[in-house]
Amino acid sequence: MPPAQSQSATLIGSVQRAMRLLECVAEHEHGAPAKQLARETGLALPTAYHLLRTLVHEGYLRRDKGLFFLGDAAVRLSSSGAQQKRRSTIVDALARWRDAIGVPVYYAVYRDGEIEVMCVSDTPGNPAVEEWADFRETAHAHAIGQCLLSQLDDEARRDHLDRYPVQSITPYTVRDNHTLLRRLERTRRLEPVTERQEYALGTVCAAIPITVGTTAATMAISLPSHQADRLMSAAQQLQREIGRLMGSLAISISI
Secondary structure, eight states, X not given: OOHHHHHHHTSOHXXXXXXXXXXXXXXXXXXXXXHHHHHHHTOOHHHHHHHHHHHHHTTSEEEETTEEEEOHHHHHHHHHHHHHHHHHHHHHHHHHXXXXXXXXXXXXXXXXXXXXXXXXXXXXXXXXXXXXXXXXGOTTTSHHHHHHHHTSOHHHHHHHHHHSOOOOSSTTSOOSHHHHHHHHHHOOTTSOEEEESSSSTTEEEEEEEEEETTEXXXXXXXXXXXXXXXXXXXXXXXXXXHHHTHHHHHHHHHO
16 A cells, blocks of 8 residues: 555544634634535535534534634643743753753742742753752752742742741751841842852852743753852853843743
């Protein structure tokens, strides 16, 4: 059997016709009747009616006064697709910066009172820092957490520290809430936040603050401590790269 014929034999015609109907409905913002949809998709009217009823039953379409519109299930699919595309923008950017700078790159946000590391891009030659102590509970000790906390107001910072008080992680970790709060108050807006062996011995880190609307976010890097002299130049390079892509990143981060 020729390859093209073999491939077409595996396709399900009813699925193809249903997808054509969905695409056609999506083109009509104010809805369309079955007869018009059948005509525009080249389907026999009885076939179109059968598929339209099925799609309404499954929630992919809804019918109102004889017109068909996209249903909640179709909207959820569209939303999921858009979310995947936004995540892909972040993942691609991190991989590009990882290769250009030669360091692991992290992306994290502060959401609903918690630190969430959303994506990490590293390589076997430049591995990411192992999360040996829960990142959510140790914001005071790593650059990602300090950078995110620095973007919050005083009340939100104190609320976070009430839930996750300062604790000793390494000999270099900040010692108490008061000292940490003073450090955060002195942090200048848009400047990289750095820490040296406060979270993991043998590692130094820097985080770039990114505030989009009400969302506090950060891109960060890490280096082995014997390369500490590279930290600021690498952080500044990352900050320049972020600046070039800030438009598309802002859309991705704000969702």
